Amino acid sequence: MIARQPDENPAGIHLPLDPLPGHTSRGRLERVLRRGEFAVTTELNPPDSADPEDVYNRAKIFDGWVDAINAVDASGANCHMSSVGICALLTRMGYAPIMQIACRDRNRIAIQGDVLGGAAMGVANMLCLTGDGVQAGDQPGAKPVFDLDCMSLLETCRIMRDNGKFLSGRKLTTPPLLFLGAAINPFAPPIDFRPYRLGKKIAAGAQFVQSQYCFDVPMFRTYMQQVRDLGFTEKCFILCGVGPLASAKTAKWIRTNVPGIHIPDSIVKRLEGAQDQKKEGKQLCIDIINEVKEIPGVSGVHVMAYRQEEYVAEIVDESGVLKGRQPWKREIRRDDQLVAERLDHILHDEITETQVDMVKTAH
């Protein structure tokens, strides 16, 4: 008998968890956060392929290191496998995905349908985003939709969950059980407004937020001070976005080309002065995690290691944020073995039963 993991349905590992009192979803991320544990989430680099194996392989390197995986929705307005598709594959394998929904590509009809579809597949966490403009991506000729924005999208999901209704007021037979997330960027102007904007998002339905890459810890500390003073940390779990920089050159490129990411000069200098810049980038990320985890009100980190996903495990391990805790990990169980044997029988053994034979034997 295999030891049971903390967040697991006693009736089977593949089954959704029973909702706990005060919880709005059946997901493991909500449980971890509400237990007061330091959560770790990461981002899956979406493949440009139709092969499910690509998704499984990319998710596998996070096994046992993260509490949830973000399935991005055409980030940067570049075409990739859809977040719904990635979530379908990840939930099938027993992972806890965070389905990102961007307002750029779909109107309220499509989005509400995807929310229901995602929840039906077992997606417990949804992250509501406005999305980058189409001008940022590989297809600037596309029609930008922006029918909803992140705030109205949060509200739409909350109405579907809490009131059991579509935005139009039409009833749902089974409302989706969701843990709703949003994004924050404390590093972009208007700085004074940023904490209040978080307040708006909480009012609209955000239960957890993931921040933009944090490279300026003092700035984040000030933001957190303001957020705490407003009392938002009691209403919402804040995950700080972190990530390794590959080199000083990358840092400079990001600073000039990616809007909304603030990298102070001291960071670039530190990378430039290093022997092995990639290693230094990783160490820098670990140092930032160690600093932000001490800030009161920070409930976790969101590790975005774009194209350096193999470092996520090392970063999480070396920063020691899990404090020896093992996030949920899918393991083979006895019924899995049964399913595998049965499938093997169906696929490989000679079964010459045809429709006609079945009809004949029935008489």
Place this chain on the structure above:
Amino acid sequence: MSETTPAITQATLVKKAAPKSDYKPADVSPQRRVQRSFAVRLWSVRHSRLLEWFYARFSDMFLLLHPLWKGIGYGRVEGPIKFVEKRVKGFMFDCRMCGQCILSSTGMSCPMNCPKQLRNGPCGGVRANGNCEVEPDMPCVWVKAWEGSRNMVHGDKILDVQKPVDQSLRETSAWLRVTAQAAAAREAARNAPNTGAPA
């Protein structure tokens, strides 16, 4: 689709449940709201042959003026040209300034007036009387386009498959774009024999 008994759709129910106020705008699609009530665009479709002839002369003239545009700078003339183009084409065709005009391939009936903005032909919902599915009292843009194209010399251009609209070109001058492209093509054709390009 019977027109005597309008079916109660979900949209009707939603509209009925909407809060009442004294201001009741006409129950039409936003596409229709910016359309003129006097139908110069229908006159344009009826006279598509004349307009085709006129446009051929007009575009030649524009191409002749290419050195002028280039001299002043396309970027600099865009403002005034767009001002004129928007008003002239707006009056004639209810133009929506998609920036990639295909009027000569659509019988001089602007496809951006279609509530679904179809650019490759009519949808399956056209009513028996030739009116639009979404706007029951508006003649289908593509029924008109087909009629218009039948009068035109190069009317079979309606059979060409159109690319998806490049939304980043909205609110730019199609006249200048076509002229610049024609000039570039002319230039390329002039250089082609010299470089010995295969036929």
